[in-house]
Amino acid sequence: xxxxxxxxxFGLVGSAMLMAALVVAPVRAQGTQGSSSERWxxxxxxxxxxxxxxxxxxxxxxxxxxxxxxxxHDHLHNGHISIGHSDLNGxxxxxxLQAIRNAKDGExxxxxxxxxxxxxxxxxxxxxxxxxxxxxxxxxxxxxDGQNVEVRVPLTVVDxxxxxxxxxxxxxxxxxxxxxxxxxxxxNVKDRDNTIRVWLDxxxxxx
Amino acid sequence: MILxxxxxxxxxxxxxxxxxxxxxxxxxxxVDEFRPGGTHLHLIVPAxxxxxxxxxxxxxxxxxxxxxxxxxxxxxxxxxxELNKLPDTEFVEVRSGTDHVHVRKAGGGxxxxxxxxxxxxxxxxxxxxxxDTTSVLQSRFSGGE
Numbered sequence: 043x044x045x046x047x048x049x050x051x052f053g054l055v056g057s058a059m060l061m062a063a064l065v066v067a068p069v070r071a072q073g074t075q076g077s078s079s080e081r082w083x084x085x086x087x088x089x090x091x092x093x094x095x096x097x098x099x100x101x102x103x104x105x106x107x108x109x110x111x112x113x114x115h116d117h118l119h120n121g122h123i124s125i126g127h128s129d130l131n132g133x134x135x136x137x138x139l140q141a142i143r144n145a146k147d148g149e150x151x152x153x154x155x156x157x158x159x160x161x162x163x164x165x166x167x168x169x170x171x172x173x174x175x176x177x178x179x180x181x182x183x184x185x186x187d188g189q190n191v192e193v194r195v196p197l198t199v200v201d202x203x204x205x206x207x208x209x210x211x212x213x214x215x216x217x218x219x220x221x222x223x224x225x226x227x228x229x230n231v232k233d234r235d236n237t238i239r240v241w242l243d244x245x246x247x248x249x
Numbered sequence: 250m251i252l253x254x255x256x257x258x259x260x261x262x263x264x265x266x267x268x269x270x271x272x273x274x275x276x277x278x279x280v281d282e283f284r285p286g287g288t289h290l291h292l293i294v295p296a297x298x299x300x301x302x303x304x305x306x307x308x309x310x311x312x313x314x315x316x317x318x319x320x321x322x323x324x325x326x327x328x329x330x331e332l333n334k335l336p337d338t339e340f341v342e343v344r345s346g347t348d349h350v351h352v353r354k355a356g357g358g359x360x361x362x363x364x365x366x367x368x369x370x371x372x373x374x375x376x377x378x379x380x381d382t383t384s385v386l387q388s389r390f391s392g393g394e
Contacts, residue, residue, distance in 0.1 A: 080335075094344070096342070096343070097341075097342070097343050098339070098341070098342040098343075099340065099341050100338060100340055100341075101340065102331065102335060104331050105328060105331045105332065105335075108324070108327040108328050108331045109327075109328055111327070112323045112327050114320065115320075246335070246338045247339070
């Protein structure tokens with residue numbers, strides 16, 4: 043084959059490959075558009091030790107629902123967890139959660155001890171749990187070495203969880219209710235070295 | 250004249266072949282070990298190799314995959330659909346000293362990067378290729394080809 047013919051063929055083949063790639067690229071790019079109205083669950087763990095470990099997790103609620111709703115294993119089926127009295131040592135979880143839902147706003151549990159302070163309350167449509175662990179008292183120190191845990195659960199989440207009936211909890215429904223509740227801060231844990239935060243918002247970065 | 254026809258046929262074949270080859274993108278794998286004699290591996294493989302491999306997987310391997318993978322296929326496919334709707338996002342970021350781990354959606358694929366003092370590993374897999382592979386597997390599990 044003559045040199046100029048070979049060059050021409052290389053040119054043609056190269057052009058064809060480039061054109062094929064250019065034609066395909068925009069088609070593929072269409073599949074990556076996102077929706078901005080989604081709710082995202084964020085988890086941040088920050089350690090203030092020498093290494094300064096950090097863990098950042100950002101999960102869209104719909105993705106969490108897709109995962110949980112399609113798992114069929116053990117007690118979890120199609121987003122529902124089947125529970126029995128034997129699983130809870132005879133505790134009737136449904137009755138307990140129903141009682142909380144139907145109760146008026148107020149403080150249900152208050153424990154103040156040398157080691158821990160615990161507060162469980164219902165307030166403004168939220169179930170609040172606040173635990174302060176007084177490690178410094180156990181260690182005989184003055185500085186605040188203890189752990190502070192705050193959990194906020196919207197009661198609509200409890201409603202959704204209980205919806206299926208006596209022997210099931212609707213986990214997917216609870217997550218949907220959580221996303222719809224407009225709740226932001228869910229869990230806050232602080233101690234001397236670590237901060238853990240779990241919250242919901244509409245940002246995919248959690249910034 | 251005959252040479253021109255051959256060239257045209259060759260170009261058309263290459264164009265169609267290239268289009269077919271890149272429609273799912275490419276899987277990128279990079280491994281760099283920072284030690285004497287360490288591995289330095291950089292692979293760019295057409296992603297459509299995965300569904301093709303799934304299509305021609307021998308029956309023995311297929312039965313094993315059916316046992317291990319089939320229960321999770323619906324979940325994987327739903328997750329892929331949801332991931333496809335999302336903008337480019339960082340799902341997980343872990344930093345511990347000089348060690349970094351990132352899992353993110355980038356450019357229509359999932360990218361995993363692990364960086365330590367000893368090695369850097371990064372993998373990028375196009376979502377569409379994974380979806381196509383699950384389609385082939387689902388078809389083969391149900392007896393279709």
